[in-house]
Amino acid sequence: MIKENLKIVEKNIEEACKKAGRDRKEVTLIAVSKTKPVSDIREAMSCGITVFGENKVQEIRDKTAEIKEPLSWHMIGHLQANKVKYLPGVACMIHSVDNRKLADEIEKQAAKHDLVMDVLIEVNMAGEDTKFGLAPEAVKDFVKEISELKHLRIRGLMTIAPYTTEPESNRQYFRGLRQLKDEINALNIEGVSMDTLSMGMTGDYQIAIEEGATFVRVGTGIFGERDYSQK
């Protein structure tokens, strides 16, 4: 099933790239494996997938302890500062930076490991109460503020668009995120040059690609529905 799903997702990505006049290589598919067993991840790996996304630190730790092949693991979920210490050397990117305390802790832990952590700033484009992320108006000042942290590399922006059965309705948020990235780049903040937009999930990744996504995060579309009942 995963194999067939991946074929469909790949075809959709290619179509969206074509429609937008983009090179397929500009878009990286993150296979969101949260709640799914290692056997599912191995099946995706056998289809050539090497980039995975998880939203819980413990789950990334468990899975990377078991799977020794070189893969890229992205931390895409809300992150508490006290869990950051487990991520250097394990996650290649953190997509959910939205407050100073978290940024400071990433700085501290990355410095301890003598590495620079790639991060994205999470933006709550639709202003949903239920979602994390900064309000779009707050992002520029936040980026300026944390640009002084030398062990963080701000690679770009991430958003989780509203859940909808009408993906076209999320286009405005994806377009807004891209504009925000361009505006921030135009400010020429020292040490900040954003090249990454993490946007689009199973319901809307084609639209996100048309609007400039460089990472799409697809879970259900690859691995099927998640079952949270046992957790």
Ligand SMILES: *Cc1c(COP(=O)(O)O)cnc(C)c1O
């Ligand atoms: C779960 C999750 C996804 C994947 O969602 P699907 O709708 O299953 O594709 C993407 N991004 C984040 C941040 C998630 O938590």
